[in-house]
Amino acid sequence: MIEFQSICKSYRSGQGDVVALHPFDLRVERGEVFGIIGHSGAGKSTLIRLINRLEAPSGGRLLIDGEDITSLDAMTLRERRRRIGMIFQHFNLLSSRTVADNVAFPLRLTAMSRVGISKRVHELLAWVGLDKYARHYPAQLSGGQKQRVGIARALATQPQLLLCDEATSALDPQTTASVLQLLTRINRELGLTIVLITHEMEVIRRVCDRVAVLDAGRLVESGPVERVFLHPEHPTTRRFVSEVEHLDENELHRDFAAVTGDILRLTFSGETTYRPLLSGLTRATGTDYSILFGRIDRIKQVPCGQLVVALNGGDPAAIHDYFERMDVDVEVLRR
Ligand SMILES: Nc1ncnc2c1ncn2[C@@H]1O[C@H](COP(=O)(O)OP(=O)(O)O)[C@@H](O)[C@H]1O
Ligand SMILES: [Mg+2]
Incomplete structure (x- = not known):
């Protein structure tokens, strides 16, 4: 147009x-x-x-x-x-x-x-x-x-x-x-x-x-x-x-010092938003998680979410496969 x-x-x-x-x-x-x-x-x-x-x-x-x-x-x-x-x-x-x-x-x-x-x-x-x-x-x-x-x-x-x-x-x-x-x-x-x-x-x-x-x-x-x-x-x-997220990246990075393990940013949208993502992760891979930041929102009509988590234990390849199966986009913030 x-x-x-x-x-x-x-x-x-x-x-x-x-x-x-x-x-x-x-x-x-x-x-x-x-x-x-x-x-x-x-x-x-x-x-x-x-x-x-x-x-x-x-x-x-x-x-x-x-x-x-x-x-x-x-x-x-x-x-x-x-x-x-x-x-x-x-x-x-x-x-x-x-x-x-x-x-x-x-x-x-x-x-x-x-x-x-x-x-x-x-x-x-x-x-x-x-x-x-x-x-x-x-x-x-x-x-x-x-x-x-x-x-x-x-x-x-x-x-x-x-x-x-x-x-x-x-x-x-x-x-x-x-x-x-x-x-x-x-x-x-x-x-x-x-x-x-x-x-x-x-x-x-x-x-x-x-x-x-x-x-x-x-x-x-x-x-x-x-x-x-x-x-x-x-x-x-x-x-x-x-x-809009009220997320200060610098503050988030200060939180990183307080936790051990790999830190990942998980991004997902649509149906995935309503899945029991983290309890499923623990069951499937045996990893423990702590949440450093999280938000579930809507973009126009589509639900979406973003979580920053620290993971301890579990097989990295299994974790990778799990998120791929769940249609979750993973960005490694600290390994
Ligand atoms: N009529 C004008 N004469 C001279 N400079 C202008 C005029 N209109 C806008 N500018 C300049 O062009 C730039 C962009 O302005 P503008 O399009 O109004 O930006 P915004 O709407 O994003 O605030 C600014 O540097 C502004 O000072
Ligand atoms: Mg203007």
């Missing part, structure tokens, strides 16, 4: 050019929820703004459904933008207009009749759970409600693609969860492709199918969320993952 081909972006400034994005390639498939994570200044907003041409790339090609959007004339571009909705961290609502007027705003630029607009606005507000708030003003709403208005407005022109720029970054954890649930519904029930950017791995874990990691303007890692989460490769990715 979206194809970045050797896309790059620099900004002109007084002190010379600022490279916001070094050349990269990336594909977002139709129907997926694609996350882009990076620290502040990594180039996330620039990347997402290239998709609806709020920014023009400095080089490369950007195809949407096979069409190069970098070479469209102004009128075609306006028409194409209608197929793309966008929501923002600070909602960008018009404070002097009612909720209903905010949602109606993009429709007034179309040929739709007043009656048609009013009907569509009420459908949209009902869909995001705000039907009772049509006559309210943004200042009378909570952050989560404001973002729902932003979402209803973004959906007004029935786009195929929804861009989310830090859409939950100004919200508390509980409100974040409910907005993320709404995004999941938009993806499942309305079939929209979603590209979202965030600095929180937790947001990626809850809603995304695939993720790309941006580090100082470079795309350093990308892949299915499950893989990137359970086997992060780039140091920046590792840091993002350890933030």
Whole structure:
């Protein structure tokens, strides 16, 4: 659906050019929820703004459904933008207009009749759970409600693609969860492709199918969320993952001094998560284990887990075979 081909972006400034994005390639498939994570200044907003041409790339090609959007004339571009909705961290609502007027705003630029607009606005507000708030003003709403208005407005022109720029970054954890649930519904029930950017791995874990990691303007890692989460490769990715795990690698390594034996990191997902892995290990191989770190979680809908264990006794080959049979990925942290 979206194809970045050797896309790059620099900004002109007084002190010379600022490279916001070094050349990269990336594909977002139709129907997926694609996350882009990076620290502040990594180039996330620039990347997402290239998709609806709020920014023009400095080089490369950007195809949407096979069409190069970098070479469209102004009128075609306006028409194409209608197929793309966008929501923002600070909602960008018009404070002097009612909720209903905010949602109606993009429709007034179309040929739709007043009656048609009013009907569509009420459908949209009902869909995001705000039907009772049509006559309210943004200042009378909570952050989560404001973002729902932003979402209803973004959906007004029935786009195929929804861009989310830090859409939950100004919200508390509980409100974040409910907005993320709404995004999941938009993806499942309305079939929209979603590209979202965030600095929180937790947001990626809850809603995304695939993720790309941006580090100082470079795309350093990308892949299915499950893989990137359970086997992060780039140091920046590792840091993002350890933030959600509340796991400090240095502290973990200090714990190593307190135990004897081989130390392994076990990673598993799907059905394996519910197996009696460790008691089975002891029965099958006679090894004793102690747990140094453990977490069972869900990535989107898939259960998964990670354990760091110290093993004493038992035949190493038998232990290896056991984990292979159980479909557990083993990384030796200390032998
Ligand atoms: N309009 C602009 N003019 C000059 N530099 C900019 C502009 N917009 C962004 N930048 C710079 O580009 C880099 C990436 O910014 P941005 O895409 O906003 O990152 P993020 O959204 O990840 O925080 C930063 O160094 C930022 O200062
Ligand atoms: Mg930004």
